[in-house]
Amino acid sequence: MKKSVLYIAKPWLLLFGGILVFVLLALFLNFRIDLTEENRYSLHPATEAVLTGITEPLHVEILLMGENLPGEMRRLQKSIEETVRTFNSYSPEKITYSYFDPLSLPESERVDFILTLSDYGINPTNLAVLRNSGQQEQLIFPGILVSNAEYETGALVLSGDRGMGQDQILNQSIENLEFELSNAIRKLISPESSSIAMIMGHGEMSSDEGFGLVEALDGDFELFKVPLEQAEKPADLAGFKMIFIQGPKESYTEREVYLLDQYVMGGGNLVVLLDGVAVEIENAGGQGTLAMPIDLGLDNLLFRYGIRVNKDLIQDLNFGYFPVMGGNFGDQQQLVPLPWPFYVLAGRVQDHAITKGLDVIQFRFVSSLDTVKADGVTKTPLIFSSDLSRILPAPARVAFADMDQQPDVKQFGLKNLPLAYLLEGEFTSLYKNRFLPDGFAKADFKESGQGKVVVIGDGDVFQAQTNLEDGAPLALGEDPFSQTTFANKLFLKNLVQYLGDPEGIIASRTRTFKIRPLNKMKVAQQKTFWQGLNVLAPVVVLLFLGGIVWWIRRNKYSKPLN
Numbered sequence: 080m081k082k083s084v085l086y087i088a089k090p091w092l093l094l095f096g097g098i099l100v101f102v103l104l105a106l107f108l109n110f111r112i113d114l115t116e117e118n119r120y121s122l123h124p125a126t127e128a129v130l131t132g133i134t135e136p137l138h139v140e141i142l143l144m145g146e147n148l149p150g151e152m153r154r155l156q157k158s159i160e161e162t163v164r165t166f167n168s169y170s171p172e173k174i175t176y177s178y179f180d181p182l183s184l185p186e187s188e189r190v191d192f193i194l195t196l197s198d199y200g201i202n203p204t205n206l207a208v209l210r211n212s213g214q215q216e217q218l219i220f221p222g223i224l225v226s227n228a229e230y231e232t233g234a235l236v237l238s239g240d241r242g243m244g245q246d247q248i249l250n251q252s253i254e255n256l257e258f259e260l261s262n263a264i265r266k267l268i269s270p271e272s273s274s275i276a277m278i279m280g281h282g283e284m285s286s287d288e289g290f291g292l293v294e295a296l297d298g299d300f301e302l303f304k305v306p307l308e309q310a311e312k313p314a315d316l317a318g319f320k321m322i323f324i325q326g327p328k329e330s331y332t333e334r335e336v337y338l339l340d341q342y343v344m345g346g347g348n349l350v351v352l353l354d355g356v357a358v359e360i361e362n363a364g365g366q367g368t369l370a371m372p373i374d375l376g377l378d379n380l381l382f383r384y385g386i387r388v389n390k391d392l393i394q395d396l397n398f399g400y401f402p403v404m405g406g407n408f409g410d411q412q413q414l415v416p417l418p419w420p421f422y423v424l425a426g427r428v429q430d431h432a433i434t435k436g437l438d439v440i441q442f443r444f445v446s447s448l449d450t451v452k453a454d455g456v457t458k459t460p461l462i463f464s465s466d467l468s469r470i471l472p473a474p475a476r477v478a479f480a481d482m483d484q485q486p487d488v489k490q491f492g493l494k495n496l497p498l499a500y501l502l503e504g505e506f507t508s509l510y511k512n513r514f515l516p517d518g519f520a521k522a523d524f525k526e527s528g529q530g531k532v533v534v535i536g537d538g539d540v541f542q543a544q545t546n547l548e549d550g551a552p553l554a555l556g557e558d559p560f561s562q563t564t565f566a567n568k569l570f571l572k573n574l575v576q577y578l579g580d581p582e583g584i585i586a587s588r589t590r591t592f593k594i595r596p597l598n599k600m601k602v603a604q605q606k607t608f609w610q611g612l613n614v615l616a617p618v619v620v621l622l623f624l625g626g627i628v629w630w631i632r633r634n635k636y637s638k639p640l641n
Contacts, residue, residue, distance in 0.1 A: 122165065122166075122169060122257060122587075123257065123584065123586060123587040125261075125580075125582060125583045125584045125586060125587065126166075126169075126257055126261040126584055126587055127169055129261050129264055129265050129268075129584060130166060130169045130170045130171075130261075130264070131169075131170075131171065132268055132269060133170050133171060133172045133174075133264070133268055134171075134172065134268070135172055135227050135228060136172050136173045136174070136175070136227070137170075137172065137173075137174045137175075137225060137226070137227055137264065137267070138174075138175050138176070138177070138225070138226050138227075139159075139163050139174065139175070139176040139177075139223055139224070139225050139260070140176070140177055140178070140179045140223065140224040140225075140226070141156065141159050141160070141176060141177070141178050141179070141223055142178075142179060142180070142181060142196070142201065142220040142221070142222045142223060142224065143155060143156050143159065143219060143220065143221050143222070143236070143237075144178050144179070144180040144219070144220075145180070145206070145217050145218075145219050147217075148206075148219075149206070151245055151249045152206065152219070154249065154253075155221070155236070155237070155249060155252055155253065158253045158256055159176075159223065159236060159256060159260075160176065162256045162257060162260055163176045163260070166260060166261075166264075179224075181193060181196065181220050182218060196220060196222065196233060199222065199224075199232065199233030199234065199235070200222075200233070200234070200235045200568075200569075201220055201221070201222030201233050201234070201235050202235075202564070203218045203219065203220055204218070204219050204220075204221055204237065205217070205218060206218075206219050221235060221236055221237035221252075222234060222235045222236055222237075223236055223259070223260065223263065225260070225263040225264055225267055226267070227267060227268070230267055231267075232263050232266050232267050233263065234259040234260065234262065234263040235259070236252055236255070236256060236259055237252050238251060238252050238255055238436050238437075238438070238569075251435075251436040252436075254436070254588075255436060255588055257587045258584055258585065258587045258588045261584045261587065262576075262584055265584060266298070266299065273300055273301070273320035273321075273579060274300065274301040274302070274303060274318065274319050274320060275292075275296065275300045275301070275302050275303070275319060275320060275321045275322075275323060275575070276303055276305040276316065276319040276321070276322045276323065277289050277292060277302060277303065277304050277305065277323050277325065278305055278307050278322060278323065278324050278325075278327075279304050279305065279306055279307075280306045280307055280308055281307075281327035281328065281329040281330070281331060281375070282326075282327055282328025282329050283324060283325045283326055283327045283328075283538075284325050284326065284542065285326065285328060286326075286539060286542045286543075286544075287542045287543045287544075287545075287552050289302070289304060289325070290542075290543050290552045291541050291542045291543035291552070291555040291567075292323065292325070292541055292542075292555075292571070294543065294552075294554055294555055295541070295554075295555045295568045295571050295572060296571070296572070296575060299572070299575070300320070300575065303319075305319075305322075307331075307335045307338060307339075308332075308335065310338050312338075312519070312523070313338055313341035313342060313345060313523065315338075316338060316339075316342045316347070317342070317345055317347070319342075319347070320348065320578070320579055321347070321348040321349075321350060321575060321578055321579070322339070322342060322347060322348070322349050322350065323350045323352070323541075324339075324349070324350065324351045324352060324353070324377075325352045325538055325541060325542065326352055326353070326354055326537075326538020326539055326542065327353070327375050327377075327538070328357070328373075328375075329375070330374060330375050330376040331375060331376035331377055332376065333376075333516045334516045334517075334518070334519075335376075336376060336377065336379075336380050336509070337509075337510060337515065337516045337519060339377075339380065340380055340508055340509050340510060341508070341523075341524070341525060342530075343384075343506055343528065343530040343532060344506065344508050344525035344526070344527060344528035344530065345525060345528055345530070346528055346529055346530050347530050348530065348531045348532075348533075348578040348579075349530070349531075349532045349533070350532075350533045350535075350574070350578070351377065351381065351532065351533070351534045351535070352535045352537060352538045352539075352540060352541060353375065353377060353381075353388045353446075353534065353535070353536065353538060354373060354388075354444065354446060354536070354537065354538040355372065355373070355388045355389050355390045355391060355392075355446030355447075355473070355536060356370040356371060356372055356373055356390055356391065356392060356444075356446060356473045356475065357370065357371055357372075357373040358370045358392075358444050358477055360477070363477050363478055363479050364478075364479055364480075365478075365480070366478065366480070367476050367477055367478020367479070367480060367481070368476075368477050368478070369473075369474040369475065369476060369477070370392055370444070370471075370473055370474060370475040370476075370477050371473055371474050372390035372473045372474075373390075379509060380509050381532075381534060382451060383453065383506075383507065383508075383509040384453055384456060384502055384506055384532050385450055385451055385452065385453025385456045385458055385502055386448060386449070386450055386451065386453075386458065386500055386502060386532075386534050387448065387449045387450075387451060388446050388448060388534065388536050389446050389447045389448065389449060389470075389536070390446070390472070390473040391446055391447055391470050391471055391472045391473055391475065392421060392444060392445070392446060392470070392471045392473070392475045392477075393423055393442075393445050393446065393447055393464060393468055393469070393470055393471075393496055393498070393536075394420035394421060394423075394468065394469050394470075394471060394491070395420055395423040395424070395425075395464050395465055395467065395468045395469075395491070396420065396465065396467035396468075396486060396488065396491050397423070397424045397425075397426070397464075397465040397467065398418055398419055398420045398421075398422055398423065398424060399419060399422030399423075399424055399441055399443075399558065399560070399561065400416035400417060400418060400419055400422070400560050400561055401416065401417060401419035401421075401422060401479075401482075401560065402414040402415060402416050402417075402547075402560050403415055403417055403479050403482065414547070416560045416561065417479075417482040417483075418482060418486075419482065420486065421443070421444050421477065422441060422442070422443050422444075423441070423442040423445055423464060423468075423498070424439045424440075424441055424442075424565070425439065425440050425441075425442060425462050425463065425464060425465070425498055426438070426439040426440075426465070427462070427463040427464070427465065427495065428440075428461065428462050428463070429459060429460060429461050429462070429463075430589075431459060431461060431501070431589075432573070432577055432581070432585050432586055432588045432589050433461055433501065433570070433573045433574050433577045433585075434461045434462060434570065434573070435588050435589065436588070437566045437569060437570055437573075438565065438566040438569075439565055439566060440462060440540070440565055440566050440567055440570050441540075441556070441558065441565040441567060442498060442537045442539075442540055443537060443539045443540075444537065444539070445498055445535075445536050445537035445540075446536035446537070447470050447496055447497075447536060448460075448497050448498070448499075448500055448534065448536050450500070453502075453506075453507070454505075454507070455504045455505035455506070455507070455527075456502050456503070456504040456505070456506060457502070457503045457504045458500055458501075458502055459500065459501040459502075459503070460497035460499070460500055461497075461498075461499040461500065461501055461533075462497070462498045462499045462570075463495045463496060463497055463498065464493070464494065464495065464496040464498060465494065466494040466495070467488065467491040467494070468491055468493045468494060468496050469490055469491045469492065469493055470493065470496070498535065498536060498537070499533065499534070499535040499536075500533070500534050500535075501531070501532075501533050502531065502532040502533070502534070503531050503532075504529070505527055505528070505529055506527060506528060506529075506530050506532070507526065507527050508524075508525065508526045508527060508528075510524065510526075511526040511527070531578055531581075533574060533578070540567060540570075541555065541567065541571050542555075543555050543557070544557065544558065544559055545559065546559055547559045547560075554568065555567050555568040555571065556568045556569075573585065573588070
């Protein structure tokens, strides 16, 4: 008897109907399941919030290109792609990507384009690659460009401390990809409109007039130079997201200290870059000069908040260089860079959203910090000296003549000296149970409040140095003597982002991906076993399952019909 058409078509209808149902579910249901231990393919809630604010398509250009890239660079390449695709899954608008090699541009356009990339912090890196002719150096640009229909911005994606191994630097860079890409998107779709006050009137920013801060944060924040003496009440400062005090040379009055205190009590963010001693570097020739203690009127305020800037100087054998006149070459005096232990190169940082993965940060004449009891305040050291440091109490000798002497390593017996502290929590006012300065009403006084305070024992850490040839200010972190760019600018950027929104996208910098290297000994010992298992086991399983199917069909169809 012939089978009906419906009987024959039923399996096919069920098959195509099921496929249609899955297609419809895929169109209307969007979900992801991340089964990795460290949630590698999940995004921080702050990143998701940034992506939901995208209102037009975005495009990401991946600049990391080149022939015969080593495996670790290809892995970073792949991770950038995966991050962009993950972002696209969460974004209401499409995020596409493509590759672009800056070296492919014509010579006439290449230089200008590379200079543009440097404005985004993307500097070329020399990479050793293997080719048929042997190992050669190749220039790569480890960065990305993010653009919409009108604007473009960029970000560097290769980061890490110089003391790290290649695997650690790569892993650190992959961990930071979410932050770097989301931060670039944030700057593109919603530029920051918050304002920062740079206090002036006490000799602050004397070396660069605030250029270092302005150059580093231009486009991210509005910066204002604020004479504190003109503020009449704490409310005059309340509109600033942050207040920076950079290396004052003259003392603050009681009235000004009260304004700063009440700003913190009102939930403000105060960054204090304070020198414990005064150094007249121009007098360091010959017999040298003495670094003398300096009282700037802020010690009591910081002590109440739980920290003290000591009257001393730190020397470190992980040091920078300072130029001195080394004689004449013809009729020209020659500058010779000599080791200068007062210029501390700090590469040891806290595993914190502000400092994680930062490269070396340069400090010039930095004082040590001590913490004191302050109930309700959490104190987090951010940056440390090396294992070979020492403290010179004031008055401390500062002389160029000491550069000629080999330092005695035995005298550098201190290590991990904190150079910067982050204070968070419930602060108690310096003026609690005290008379207020004249002119301030008791009714407006706040005796405690939630705020954040950052204290660094170096007033110059965010001040730019100058070009030796024309005296023009350099970008923050550029050293005119060693031709090296330190991480001072990135430290500043991370700092202001954290103070502005500690739970925002800066929090994604705390993500950690575990490095799971293969055990080379086990690989050598068990290589043959695992190769055989991966090649033969699937064949054996298929033969076994095929044998079972054959046996079932044989028993079913070999029975005689009754």
